[in-house]
Amino acid sequence: xxxxxSLFEIMSLTxxxxxxxxxxxxxxxxxxxxxxxxELMVNAEAINFxxxxxxxxxxxxxxQVFSLFIIALAAAETAxxxxxxxxxxxxxxTIDVKxxxxxKY
Numbered sequence: 001x002x003x004x005x006s007l008f009e010i011m012s013l014t015x016x017x018x019x020x021x022x023x024x025x026x027x028x029x030x031x032x033x034x035x036x037x038x039e040l041m042v043n044a045e046a047i048n049f050x051x052x053x054x055x056x057x058x059x060x061x062x063x064q065v066f067s068l069f070i071i072a073l074a075a076a077e078t079a080x081x082x083x084x085x086x087x088x089x090x091x092x093x094t095i096d097v098k099x100x101x102x103x104k105y
Contacts, residue, residue, distance in 0.1 A: 010051040017044040031085045031095045039074060046070045 017040055024037030046067040053063020089095050092103055 007051060007055045011048065014044040014047045014051070017041075017047075029097045031081075031088070031097060034097070035078065035081050035085070039078065042070060042074045 021037045021039075021041035021044065024040065025034050028034050028037060049063040049066045049070070051063075053060070053066075085095055088100065092100055094100060
C-alpha cells in the first residue's frame with residue numbers, strides 16, 4: 001500500500017480514465033478532441049505501469065522506464081497527428097470527421 005492508496009483504487013482510477021478516453025474517442029467528431037481522448041487512454045496505461053511496478057517490485061524501475069518510453073512515444077504521436085490535422089485543415093478548412101468523410105478530393 002502506498003501511503004493509504006491501494007492498488008485496487010489506482011487500477012479503478014486508471015480504468016475509469018481509460019474508458020472515459022474510449023467514450024470520448026468514439027463519440028467526438030472533432031479530430032483534436034479525438035486526439036485528446038487517445039492521449040487520455042495512453043496516460044492511463046502509463047499510470048498502470050508505474051503502479052504495478054511499485055507494488056510488485058519497488059526496487060526495480062522497469063515501470064517508470066516503460067512509462068517514460070510511453071510518454072516519449074505519445075509526444076511524437078501527438079506532434080505527427082497535429083501536423084496531419086493542420087494539413088487537413090489547410091486542404092478542407094474543417095477538422096470535423098463527418099464533414100471530411102463527405103469531401104472527395
